[in-house]
Amino acid sequence: MRHLVTVLPVALSVGSPLQADGCPEAPDISGQMAPLYQQLRNAPDAMAARQITAQMWALWDDAPDEPSQAMLDEGMRARAQFDFLRALDRFDALVGYCPFYAEGYNQRAFVNYLRQDYAAALPDLDRALELRPRHVGALSGRALTLLALGREAEGQAALRAALEINPWLSERALLKPLPGEEL
Template identity: 30%
Template sequence: MGMLHNILKPAVAAASITFLVSSQGFADEARLSLLMDQLRVAEVNESQRLAADIQLEWEKSGSASADLLLSRGNKAMEAGQVQSAIEHFTALTDHAPDFAEGWVSRANAFAHAEMFGPALADLEVALELNPQHFEAIAGLGAILEVIERPTDAYEAYQLVTPIHPHHPAVTEALKRLEPIVMGQKL
């Protein structure tokens, strides 16, 4: 019995840890789902807090090394070191290809470097991983606007409104583009 107990003890511990990690993942998914539901119906003043909480959830990779790469990339962006940020985010997307936030972050860095093709490609991957990522959709709209495709930009921005009805940049962009896309009212 002693030998069997010694073999089972680590196996039970490993199973318990796996269950706890899985449970935490389910709890995070449930929290994110609740926050997304609340955002859809929130008033303007509450929507910004909810969007920030959602962003914090999206930034949870579940990997210490992925979190470190995301942090280093974000710090490089804040310091205006776009090429360094691209390198960190590239390492992140290589390390954690299923982590949508890595693709969104690298797309943002590519866009700052005016590398719009790679930025659009990264946003495509990000949106395959997380179709509700309103910042990725807004980024898509912003890039389409910069490359002078106002109708496509307007359509992208419109996709944000059912998810985040009070997104300030999207609200402003829709107002700005509506006369261009829909024509001036007489």
């Protein structure tokens, strides 16, 4: 959908006719993701892992239809410009329109994390992970959020889950050894 976004901004407002039928179900990308997860676990270094995760993000960031893609893209542009209120508005609209699209929740959580509103970020990360349990971005974001909330044990567990998927995450520097474990 990313390549064909030509929807007028007016059509994206809450309650617009384009939203009347609701967002289509997010596409099943499991067949495309499975080999990427395997490649990621076997990546020889961080550079190779970054290239693989870029392919994953391209799949996660491909919204179900043109209106949802426009909301996602607008939110991400606003976030990149540090316009967090605009970004939250777009991600709120996206989540309202596409409640089964994980990336809407993940991106809204990221904005709230950047705003240091960790309590708001956590439910969105949990929802993103309900929809895409192996979303390494949401897993690592959940780990960072829990750590920021002072929930060390849960944060370490979430970090370990993310590192099981991508052992090259930069967040691995935050991992603390378990009793008797060497890192």
